[in-house]
Amino acid sequence: DAKTTQPNSMESNEEEPVHLPCNHSTISGTDYIHWYRQLPSQGPEYVIHGLTSNVNNRMASLAIAEDRKSSTLILHRATLRDAAVYYCIPKQGAQKLVFGQGTRLTINP
Amino acid sequence: DTEVTQTPKHLVMGMTNKKSLKCEQHMGHRAMYWYKQKAKKPPELMFVYSYEKLSINESVPSRFSPECPNSSLLNLHLHALQPEDSALYLCASGDGHFGGYTFGSGTRLTVV
Numbered sequence: 001d002a003k004t005t006q007p008n009s010m011e012s013n014e015e016e017p018v019h020l021p022c023n024h025s026t027i028s029g030t031d032y033i034h035w036y037r038q039l040p041s042q043g044p045e046y047v048i049h050g051l052t053s054n055v056n057n058r059m060a061s062l063a064i065a066e067d068r069k070s071s072t073l074i075l076h077r078a079t080l081r082d083a084a085v086y087y088c089i090p091k092q093g094a095q096k097l098v099f100g101q102g103t104r105l106t107i108n109p
Numbered sequence: 110d111t112e113v114t115q116t117p118k119h120l121v122m123g124m125t126n127k128k129s130l131k132c133e134q135h136m137g138h139r140a141m142y143w144y145k146q147k148a149k150k151p152p153e154l155m156f157v158y159s160y161e162k163l164s165i166n167e168s169v170p171s172r173f174s175p176e177c178p179n180s181s182l183l184n185l186h187l188h189a190l191q192p193e194d195s196a197l198y199l200c201a202s203g204d205g206h207f208g209g210y211t212f213g214s215g216t217r218l219t220v221v
Contacts, residue, residue, distance in 0.1 A: 034209065043113075043199050044152060046209030087151065096165060097142075097201075097210055099151035 002027040002090035009104045012078050020073040020103055022088030031090040033064060033071045034097070039084045044099075047073065047086075083107045110135040115200050115213035123221055124190060130216045132183040132200030141183040142210065143175060144199040152199055158183060190220045 005023040012018045024033065034049040048055055048062045050071075055062040061074040075082055087102040113134045122128045132141065140159045144152035157165035158177040172194075174186040183200055197217050203210040 036209075038152075041214075043201070043212030043214050044210075045212065049209065085151075094140075094159075096154055096157060097203075098154065102151060 002031055004088050004090065004100045006086075006088055006100065006103045008101065009106065011106045011108065013108045014080060015077050018075040018078045018082070018105065018107075020075075020086050020088075020105065021070065022072070023070045024088065024090050025069040027068055027090045028092060029068075031092045033062065033068075034089045034091050035060070035062065035073045036087045036089065036097075036099075037082075037084040038087070038102075039081075044087065049091075078105075078107050080107050080109060111211065113200055113202055113211050113213035115198075115216050117216060118214065119217050119219075121219045121221060122187065122190065124192070126190075127186070127188045129187065130185040130198055130200075130218075132185075132213060133181055134202040134211070135181055136202060136211065137180075138202035138204055138211070139180060140203050141177065142201040142203070143183070143185055144201065144212075146197040146199060146215070148196075156185075187218075190218075192220050195219045 002024050032049050032051050035047040036044040037047050038044045048060050050062045063072045085102040085104050087099050116131045142157050143155040145155050146152040154167050155169045156175045161177045172189045176184040197215040199215045201210040201212045
């Protein structure tokens with residue numbers, strides 16, 4: 001499993017963009033980069049995933065470095081409901097989903 | 110239906126009790142998973158079922174016994190648990206390949 005490094009915690013303000021970084025320097029060429037988040041008292045929730053190109057969906061955008069050794073999850077306009085622990089997980093095909101420590105995101109009103 | 114349903118939501122059991130956790134999904138996913146999560150820690154994988162067969166057991170003690178009766182149901186049978194087994198038990202389902210997993214809200218288990 002590729003090792004990931006994420007900040008333990010980050011803080012942002014409501015209605016501002018948030019950039020959550022992840023380093024995954026040992027990622028293999030066929031690992032997709034998955035992001036999940038876990039809101040308080042809930043199970044993890046899938047956010048987005050990508051391989052090489054930047055990806056957008058209704059929840060977030062994923063920017064992947066050209067060398068794929070890092071990625072950034074972008075929340076374009078944070079709300080209080082985005083306060084959660086965010087996990088970056090490299091995963092290849094049918095391999096198991098292994099969670100690291102993640103980043104605890106706090107949103108200030 | 111795009112949910113994974115776990116029951117019960119809360120469970121308190123004694124160390125000599127036998128209980129079961131239940132997980133259900135109707136998304137046609139052929140892979141189902143059990144995770145254990147201690148407070149302030151990330152989820153840890155316990156078991157993986159693929160096409161109703163156990164494919165991964167992450168060296169989980171035998172007091173935890175998984176069962177997959179059909180493609181929609183996943184059970185976790187509990188027997189002779191210890192207080193340190195108290196945790197949030199999460200079930201998930203997925204297509205096992207490139208898509209995302211869908212997690213339930215979990216069963217919060219307390220062993221007394």
